[in-house]
Amino acid sequence: MRVAVRSTLSMMLGLAVGVLAVAAVSFRWVFPQVVPDEFSVAIAARTLRSPATGAALGTGIIVSVSVTLIALALAWPAARAMARTSGRWRGIVFAVLFLPSILPPVGLAMGLDVALLNLGVDGSRFAVILAHLVPAVPYAVAVLTATLVRYDDRLDLQAATLGASPLQVLRHVTLPQVRSGVVAAAALTFVVSWSQYLLTLLAGSGRVITPTVLLFNAASGGNPVTTATLALVVIVPVLVLVSVAAGAPDQGVPV
Amino acid sequence: MTPSAGIVGPAWVRRVARSPIAAVAPAIVVVGLGAGYALVEGLGASFGIGAPVAGVPIGLDAYRRVIASPTFWESGLFSMWVAVASTVLAVAGGTLISWWWISRPGRIRRIDMWLVHLSVSIPHVAWAVAFVAVLSQSGFAARVAAVVGLIDRPDQFPVLIADRAGLGIIATIATKELAFVALVTLPLATRRARDAVTAAATLGASHSQRLRFVFIPTIAPALLPAAAAVFAFALGSYEAPALLGGQRPRTLSIVALEHFRASDLTRRADAFAVSTLIGAVIVLMVALLWFVGRRVSRPTPRAAR
Numbered sequence: 281m282r283v284a285v286r287s288t289l290s291m292m293l294g295l296a297v298g299v300l301a302v303a304a305v306s307f308r309w310v311f312p313q314v315v316p317d318e319f320s321v322a323i324a325a326r327t328l329r330s331p332a333t334g335a336a337l338g339t340g341i342i343v344s345v346s347v348t349l350i351a352l353a354l355a356w357p358a359a360r361a362m363a364r365t366s367g368r369w370r371g372i373v374f375a376v377l378f379l380p381s382i383l384p385p386v387g388l389a390m391g392l393d394v395a396l397l398n399l400g401v402d403g404s405r406f407a408v409i410l411a412h413l414v415p416a417v418p419y420a421v422a423v424l425t426a427t428l429v430r431y432d433d434r435l436d437l438q439a440a441t442l443g444a445s446p447l448q449v450l451r452h453v454t455l456p457q458v459r460s461g462v463v464a465a466a467a468l469t470f471v472v473s474w475s476q477y478l479l480t481l482l483a484g485s486g487r488v489i490t491p492t493v494l495l496f497n498a499a500s501g502g503n504p505v506t507t508a509t510l511a512l513v514v515i516v517p518v519l520v521l522v523s524v525a526a527g528a529p530d531q532g533v534p535v
Numbered sequence: 536m537t538p539s540a541g542i543v544g545p546a547w548v549r550r551v552a553r554s555p556i557a558a559v560a561p562a563i564v565v566v567g568l569g570a571g572y573a574l575v576e577g578l579g580a581s582f583g584i585g586a587p588v589a590g591v592p593i594g595l596d597a598y599r600r601v602i603a604s605p606t607f608w609e610s611g612l613f614s615m616w617v618a619v620a621s622t623v624l625a626v627a628g629g630t631l632i633s634w635w636w637i638s639r640p641g642r643i644r645r646i647d648m649w650l651v652h653l654s655v656s657i658p659h660v661a662w663a664v665a666f667v668a669v670l671s672q673s674g675f676a677a678r679v680a681a682v683v684g685l686i687d688r689p690d691q692f693p694v695l696i697a698d699r700a701g702l703g704i705i706a707t708i709a710t711k712e713l714a715f716v717a718l719v720t721l722p723l724a725t726r727r728a729r730d731a732v733t734a735a736a737t738l739g740a741s742h743s744q745r746l747r748f749v750f751i752p753t754i755a756p757a758l759l760p761a762a763a764a765v766f767a768f769a770l771g772s773y774e775a776p777a778l779l780g781g782q783r784p785r786t787l788s789i790v791a792l793e794h795f796r797a798s799d800l801t802r803r804a805d806a807f808a809v810s811t812l813i814g815a816v817i818v819l820m821v822a823l824l825w826f827v828g829r830r831v832s833r834p835t836p837r838a839a840r
Binding site: 284285289295300313354355364365369377380381382384385386387389395397411413417426478482492495499500504508514515518522525 | 558576586587636645649651652657658663664665669674677682710764772773777788791806807810811813
């Protein structure tokens with residue numbers, strides 16, 4: 281039956297990505313052709329080479345990399361503490377981290393936008409980064425905690441006893457052993473930021489255009505070939521990063 | 536090593552800096568303050584309080600206006616339908632995936648994890664775009680239907696995009712969220728439910744008995760929060776309804792954002808009134824799920840883990 285699950289999921293994903301890929305290189309793909317008669321990469325190439333796409337890719341990468349680095353730095357000490365404790369306050373911390381997930385996304389985005397307006401930073405990349413941290417940090421904490429619960433703290437203690445400085449312990453003892461988990465956390469946190477549409481639109485006041493925002497704009501009234509091409513621009517990095525994250529032994533969300 | 540090792544100062548400073556509270560503080564502050572500030576600002580603005588709605592009279596006017604709107608109940612019911620249907624499908628699908636995973640011995644294959652992670656991670660906008668390409672009347676599914684002779688013209692294909700029943704929106708949200716549900720229930724499924732299910736099988740429980748009386752109660756502590764999160768997302772999400780919804784009925788999230796983006800500050804109060812009402816429904820649903828959870832979940836003694 282696992283095969284059934286696998287084939288259902290792969291069919292769904294394959295169909296989605298496959299149809300977009302064919303649409304991106306199709307030319308006059310008229311009904312009822314299942315496969316287009318004519319292919320052309322001209323529109324896709326023009327979309328990829330356009331200054332708008334380049335600028336969006338630059339903005340998207342800057343924003344999502346910043347979010348990833350900040351979120352990991354904030355999440356690391358929290359995840360270490362969470363991995364070592366159990367009981368009531370572990371539950372409280374996860375409850376606070378769970379809060380953004382049970383707020384209506386529209387309400388969260390509008391509220392954060394107003395908050396950023398009050399702070400006077402609305403409409404900048406900085407504002408978008410701050411807004412993305414709200415959904416990204418809980419994700420980073422969850423994934424890092426899942427990795428760190430299996431890490432044996434006594435190794436750190438041993439290294440420290442032998443005279444290693446905290447930084448040396450982190451660099452030479454802890455990180456090498458949890459590297460794949462940290463890489464997974466980084467990849468998935470990047471994806472969380474990369475995927476945001478509404479938060480980016482509102483916090484950025486429509487001026488911070490990431491590939492996801494560009495895709496939404498194209499989808500609501502653009503050329504279907506351009507839309508399909510931009511969808512692939514959004515999806516391909518996600519495919520790559522999730523594959524990187526899947527290399528880690530376990531990235532389940534801890535409960 | 537504690538994250539604050541190397542901190543110098545009086546003993547109490549070092550003690551605080553080394554406590555777990557200091558370790559979780561940065562993450563909690565960013566998330567709690569961010570979400571909390573957003574919540575307070577939004578709630579205030581819906582009553583005409585705060586800088587974002589300066590000049591708007593304080594009171595319940597926004598709620599009155601919003602509820603008096605001719606399409607409010609239509610939008611509200613439509614949103615509820617979309618959210619409930621998506622949640623039920625996602626929870627059922629996610630539970631089945633989780634169940635299938637543990638029904639066979641052995642580790643979960645890496646490709647299965649990859650597929651589920653990929654489904655969770657594909658951006659909602661991209662997923663919605665793909666669904667339009669597949670499900671629209673001239674989309675891939677319609678073409679296949681035409682080639683095998685089920686239909687002759689695009690308009691004979693069922694309307695699944697911008698339809699009155701919101702089927703396209705539901706399909707988009709449910710298919711993405713079922714992977715999320717599977718992922719969230721996975722730790723309990725593999726660590727606790729698998730052994731319990733095996734034991735039940737040894738004692739002669741049938742397939743459906745194992746699923747209903749052993750598996751679901753065991754994963755319930757993860758399943759119910761997941762259901763709450765899916766419901767909250769489905770009720771207040773914007774991308775799928777915006778790209779796959781029609782002009783009427785529109786979801787409350789679309790209505791809220793339209794008010795919010797209008798230049799009139801009064802309408803901004805209306806936007807927050809709508810999102811507060813969405814939030815209130817989510818709170819009711821979370822309370823309901825919590826109540827159900829207390830009755831359904833089987834308390835597992837910690838020692839038995």
